[in-house]
Amino acid sequence: MVPTVSLPQLLHPRNLHQGRYDFAKLTATEPQLAAFVRTNPAGEPTIDFTDPAAVLMLNKALLAKYYQVKYWQLPDGYLCPPIPGRADYVHYLADLLARSYPALPERKQVQLLDIGTGANVIYPIIAAQSYGWQVTGSDIDNVALKAAALIVTANAVLKPRINIVAQPDAEAIFSGVIASGQRFHLTMCNPPFFASQAEAEAAGNRKWTNLGKAEQGGRRNFAGRQHELWCEGGELKFVSRMITQSQLFKQQVCWFSSLVSQQKHLAPLQKLLRSVGVVQSEVIEMRQGQKVSRILAWSFLTAAQQQHWCQAKPSAD
Template identity: 75%
Template sequence: MSSEQLLHPRNPHQGSYNFAELCAATPNLAAFVRLNPKGESTIDFANSTAVVLLNQALLAKFYQVKYWQLPEGYLCPPIPGRADYVHYLADILAKNSPQPIKGKQITLLDIGTGANCIYPIIASQSYGWQVTGSDIDAVAVKVASTIVAANPVLKSRVNIVLQPNPQAIFSGVINASQRFDLTMCNPPFFSSQAEANAANMRKWTKLEQPAQGQNRNFAGQQHELWCDGGELKFIKQMITESQLFKQQVCWFSSLVSQQKHIAPLQKLLRSVGVKQSDVIAMRQGQKVSRILVWSYLTVAQQTQWLSLDATPDI
């Protein structure tokens, strides 16, 4: 397997994984590297231990993160696709700039950051942004905070907070004095455990492996994978709640896994009076996902926001 294809041009995970370099970064990975029928180095992506070690190697080599451990059963995300989301967000922020905007003056909020802390790691290390990650799971918050504390490159750039209200998204996380240039979210895609399990069965089939019950090679807790109403209901709540923070956030965003959800979400965005919105397609191999972005600011207000570091009047 490779991190192919059509990744964002700034995504460092282009082409096939260089396992020689990755094993140099994380020597324990070497025990899991094998040759595929084409004679190319790979790992067994059905093996969760191998997947975790691959992520550790990628984080060490590309993001200078030397300590990264997850509790058993928590989501271990594929890094190339996660990096794409961050790079496309950088493009949105810099719509009127020839270069991505870097530096600690840029603030990002990651909703549902998880124990893996992947988005804060990639965003802070790729662009130098200040990142806040929130989660409803106290264990995930503790583990992500430990990852931050254990890596000097993250300490001054990443802050992990507990969302005290499992029914809220922004409320309880964004306080009255805070503003964020960007928010991001990888919402629970499925509407039930049965739906998540069916998708998992399809993945094992694609990996040409026998079904292994509810076990997942990338793992994942319930709240990471499914919620009542699935992603459509979750993102609708996010859009509705975003109205309360339209003076404190420049760009809101969320991943959307199913194309059929885009039209009802765009209809809701129009009804709440957003000034700008867009849908960005991301493709990794045969997988297609989408980023839905929206803002209550005009282009002129966004320019003022970024250049003067002051909240524009709306």
């Protein structure tokens, strides 16, 4: 029932961030990045990826150069994501939709829902600028919502394509966000991976130790607030809740999806998918360097139903 797409060795072919960062071009786009660029032992330009300020400035340069986003600021302590890996998720979702409906008449009709868009609004930016999709980003955090809305309104290229909405119920995922009669071709989510703050901090400490910087344990170069990194029951419980609640919107969404960081969670999640009557599902594996992540996608529609579904223009209300 759940095929596994073969594991790619590199970023998705359409990912704009192949190979090493071109720091000459990036600093030309964002001159403030130059203050963080240094030379590594091989004589190549790089930044200190353990420095949150350097990572933030690199992201600003990448967004300006590749996605025409001129304003991008985050509140202190909020997640500053690695952009190349985020882009892969979007591109693999585009492939998933293309397999379901290769002749979609107008790509700009595609409606995407990003669950937990965060203050960084990265997924909507990449989707809107790479494919021209209409994207709704939802979140439960008022500070994140204000920051995301400011990024959208401050960038003319984003304003017509991205809508930021509040999820009023912390226990709900789709209810309160998807209106009656509203339809989405795709949903996506980068769920909180950890079950507790202690688990998140232990993972961070292991990373710093592996980098030879154990004294920085407890710090995260990509930051992140509690609801962005951990929740009760962690990833397994969150994605399980998402699957269960997706039944209520089985006719309004063509493909639901979520990242799944741990291989061991796939089996129980696949079992749950079968129990709720999912008709199609896929596991799409992605690799960025040594990191392997997975997209779990599911649909309550058959392939024939999806083609018929995609022929109708979704409501944007």
